[in-house]
Amino acid sequence: MSSGPSSDLAPDLAPGMRERISNRFQQHFPVLHQDLHHLYANRFADEHAFALWLMDLLSITGSSIAQRPASLLELDQQRSEDTQWFTKENMLGYCCYVDRFAGDLKGVQQRIPHLQELGVTYLHLLPFLKARAGENDGGFAVADFDAIEPPLGTMQDLEQTCDALRQAGISLCSDFILNHVADDHPWAVAAKNGDARYRDYFYHYPNRNKPDAFEKNLGQVFPQVAPGNFSYVSDMQAWVWTTFYPYQWDLNYRNPAVFADMAAALLRLANRGVEAFRLDSTAFLWKRTGTKCMNQPEAHQILQALRSLVDIAAPGVLLKAEAIVETAELPAYLGSNNEAQATRECHLAYHSSLMAASWVALAEQDTSLIRHVVAATPAVPAQSSWLTYVRCHDDIGWNVLRPEASLEAEDVQQRLARVSRFYSGDNSYNSSNSYARGQSFQASDANAVHGTVGMASALAGFSSAQSIEEKYLARQRLVLLYGLSFCFGGMPLIYMGDELAQANDETYQHIAAQAADSRWLHRPVWDENLYQQRHDSLSHTGAVFNAICHMLQIRKQLPQLAAATPRQLLTQASPAVLAFMRGSLEQPLLYLANFSENNVSIDINTLLTGYDIPAQAWVNQLDRFDTGATVTLTAYAQLWLTPKNHSGVNA
Structure with missing residues (x-):
């Protein structure tokens, strides 16, 4: 393979475009080959068999390039020439569920004026692909990567939405759930029906011996409603690895077919017009006995290989790592500038430690923990950026802060548990009354460090505020956290409703499909009444909206706030x-x-x-x-x- 396969992946394109693609191939194929060889060569009988598999993967990549619309090929070229385009001081993200924000994909197009008023350049629509029938973890249990959840629209609607957003200067980001698929995905159905090929797409064990060996070191994501990491599937007569919910089956990335099929699905969506992918649960992609099965070296090689494929086939596309891990583990998801062997991984990564530490600083009125996090945050590699945020669709997980909290004398467990209780509004553990009105998430142990759910406005004190002064302080807290996210260095992200100081949504408790998951507390439906108040400076909604918009306008004028400075x-x-x-x-x-x-x-x-x-x-x-x-x-x-x-x- 020293000479490599042909770089003419799309021979039917115009000569100029073929030359550009050839140049990209020559630049990125060596890294792609190195990563894939390390991951999968030992899965084949010999080097020739591996080479044939790799040629098939490149054939899929070439077909994707050949089918890529001309407008996206031109976008690829523009962004290849300006590789820092997403790190500039004018970049701003916005995150929402399609149905909660606008009803369906066509409705999203009607909300573009609001996004433009804020200055949004990047719109993350939470899962909109066809999800599992029944419970589906808010869409994160995907049943089909090539179909839209029917109430939200069709693939044609997605293409039209992408095009409308692009014309408004906004890139659409889609969730791409790398770690697992739903138990009614065709691969899982085939595995249940005895298809040996697709059974190897998943981790399955005939008894508890290996699962129990793994469990000794594994954490639990949902200990209250989905304890453990394995589920018995009677159709398989086996224990299947299910890190999250029993209906979400972890994919076996030791199988090269899984990588190839997932990469192909991503490239198909990129050709629909999706310009960024939030790669969900990246830390969990590789399993190894005796470890937490998180942040394994092979997980990074999978991401690096995906990055190389995207750099060849669709360099206008961004990859974003959703890795909610300790600060020390975060930078690797962006790659490295190591002189001996620089790596390119995801373009963006959530700075979850910064987010959690900023809420700790508010609760304690002390910035010691956040200063530890800032001190531990290195400069990012070239052509990458942090994604900074205040809230998202998930809970705030305080345990990512354990390493920084351990640098001080106070007991880590007691400290983080106290913060968790503060944001649940529990005053019995605080010397002063808590203004926050969130809830604890997914733990029944009274001594555990619970995650926290709730809208930013409720956690900042709006829901409990009675007096004018209390409401003013709540506004100051909320605007302070967004100001930090705007200034820290990275692409800031607004979570839908925060710009309007929207409150918690208690109605989820009366909806059967949501009642067991308190994260729906901070997944409200768009409040049109609040939106109409956004320019009323006498309302608290108007005051928050105007303050956030003002900061964003100033930010655009300050080159010091570009991600790379x-x-x-x-x-x-x-x-x-x-x-x-x-x-x-x-x-x-x-x-x-x-x-x-x-x-x-x-x-x-x-x-x-x-x-x-x-x-x-x-x-x-x-x-x-x-x-x-x-x-x-x-x-x-x-x-x-x-x-x-x-x-x-x-x-």
């Missing part, structure tokens, strides 16, 4: 304050945030000790007011400061 954590006296610097010493931006309800004064010259920044006066870009060397942060306030002698704002 450096970040320096700054040391200051008050534990309530988070301070860091973005940009260069010649053109810095200081981010200062007070996570407490008390006023805090900061001497900027002291803050910048050791940095050669001679500015005597600063401009707060959020209100364009000048300030001297000493500033006061009121309750939950934030400042975006640039030196007065050069404001740092683009003309």
Whole structure:
């Protein structure tokens, strides 16, 4: 294989396009071959058999390129020439369920003006592919990668929605559930019916010997409603690996056919117009006895191989890793700049530790934990970016913070459990009343560190606020967390309803298919009444909406906030304050945030000790007011400061 297969993957295209694709193939095939050979060569009788399988995979890739619409081929070329397009300061994501946001895919097209008003450039629609009949984990149990859930529309509707969004400057992101399929997916049905080929698409065991050996080291995702990681399937007369719910069967990526079929499904969706994929549950892709079966080296090689295929066939497409893991494990999902062997993995990865730590800082009115997280966050590899967020469709998992929490004297279990109880609104474990109105998630043990569910507004105090002052503080908290996500470095993401301070949705408790999953508390239906109030500055919805839009408008004018610009954590006296610097010493931006309800004064010259920044006066870009060397942060306030002698704002 040293000479490699032919790089002419799509001979029917125009010569210029064929040359571009050939160049991409020559650049990315060596890495693709290396990863796939390491993963799968030992599954074949000899090197020749492996080479034939690889040629089949490349044939599928070539067919995908040949069938790719001309508009998407042109988009591929544009983004190949501007590989940092998704890391710029104007990038903004928005996340929602199709039905909760707009009814169906056609309805999403009608919501484009709202997305444009916010400045959204990236729309993540949560699972919309055909899901399992009955319970389906909110669509994350996929029954068909080539069909849309019927109430949401058709594949033609998807293509039209992608096109309409693209014309508005918005890339559509689809969930692509890599780890598992539904138990009524054709592969699972064939396995139940005795098809040996498809049985090998899944992990299945005739007795509990191997499952019990694995369970000794495995965690549990849903310990209350779906305990354990294996489910007995009578049709198979076997125990099937089901990390999540019993109806979600983990795919066996030791089987090269699984990789090939999943890669082909992804490329077909890319040809429909999907420009980004949230790769669900990436940490779980490879199983190994004696480990947690998370973050295994082979899981990264699977992602790297997918990245190489996408770089060849559809380089206009982004891959986003959904890996809710400890901070130290996160950077690997973006690849590395290692001089000996640089790797390219996903373009984006959720910074879940930053999100969870920001809520801890609010609860404790102390930024020690978030400062540990920031300090542990390395610069990202070239052509990649963090995805920063405040809330999402899932629960807040506090356990990702255990390594950082262990750096301090307090018992980690007690500390994180106290935070969890704070956000469930349980006042019995706090010295002061909790303003939060969330709920605990998926644990029956009173001493466990429960996950937390709830809309951002409810967790920030809107639902409990009675007085004008309490509502003002709730707004300050919510806007503070979004300000951090806008300034930290990455692509920020707004979760549907947060821009309107939308409340929890308690109605899920009366819906049979949702009642057992409290995450539906923060999956409300779009509130048209709140939307109509978004410009009413006297309403709390209007105040939040205007504050978020204002920050986003300022952000677009600050090149220091592009994802690739450096970040320096700054040391200051008050534990309530988070301070860091973005940009260069010649053109810095200081981010200062007070996570407490008390006023805090900061001497900027002291803050910048050791940095050669001679500015005597600063401009707060959020209100364009000048300030001297000493500033006061009121309750939950934030400042975006640039030196007065050069404001740092683009003309």
